[in-house]
Amino acid sequence: MSELDITATGTTVDKPFPHLVFAEDTLLTRAEADQLTATFPHWSALTSSTRTQGSDKSYSMNTLLLHDRGRWLVRLEQLPDCWSNLLSGLVESSYRDWLVSRLCGTHDRVELEVRLSEYPRGGWMSRHTDRPDKVFSQNIYLCPEWQPTWGGELRLYHHETAAHPQATYRPGAGTSVAFMRSDRSWHEVAAVSDTAAAPRRALLLHGYRSTM
Numbered sequence: 001m002s003e004l005d006i007t008a009t010g011t012t013v014d015k016p017f018p019h020l021v022f023a024e025d026t027l028l029t030r031a032e033a034d035q036l037t038a039t040f041p042h043w044s045a046l047t048s049s050t051r052t053q054g055s056d057k058s059y060s061m062n063t064l065l066l067h068d069r070g071r072w073l074v075r076l077e078q079l080p081d082c083w084s085n086l087l088s089g090l091v092e093s094s095y096r097d098w099l100v101s102r103l104c105g106t107h108d109r110v111e112l113e114v115r116l117s118e119y120p121r122g123g124w125m126s127r128h129t130d131r132p133d134k135v136f137s138q139n140i141y142l143c144p145e146w147q148p149t150w151g152g153e154l155r156l157y158h159h160e161t162a163a164h165p166q167a168t169y170r171p172g173a174g175t176s177v178a179f180m181r182s183d184r185s186w187h188e189v190a191a192v193s194d195t196a197a198a199p200r201r202a203l204l205l206h207g208y209r210s211t212m
């Protein structure tokens, strides 16, 4: 069983832009994070994706879209219980309401996307703010035993060209960072080092402005 603990408080950090940080054993228990990682879909199921121009960001990573605006692209009943419980909880409106209120945002008519991402050695995502139609992002990391020398940190910046990040988060076992998208929400994923013994895995919950 894996269910997000919506009583978890998380820590609000104001700089460089407001974001919410969940430590290990808060949103998910350590045991749940371990189980989700152990049953993470095999990476061959994820589509390799590289983009170096023509977008707000460049990246090299693997990704699998699970849920897109009300539609599941996987059969939940065929997934391990820990995954189906967690994924169905993530798309419930009570979870979205809780998250957006924790982020002090508003969300009239948000549609959800849920995806998995996996950054192998050398994978990265360049600095960007996310698409203007994005309302919020929650990144839940499934990286037990991640070592500081393996790279892959989420770095938050106050400006597109700032030399140094104002906040840096190493991926962990069920740890999470969430924020409302804005023209100031500059962030990037540092390259995963050649010494990383495991890929950088995450479950991403994205809210988009409804076009209907």
Ligand SMILES: O=C(O)CCC(=O)C(=O)O
Binding pocket: 117, 125, 130, 139, 154, 187, 188, 189, 202, 204
């Ligand atoms: O995986 C992360 O920490 C952030 C990924 C990201 O910024 C994105 O997918 O737009």
Ligand SMILES: [Fe+2]
Binding pocket: 128, 129, 130, 137, 187
């Ligand atoms: Fe992003």
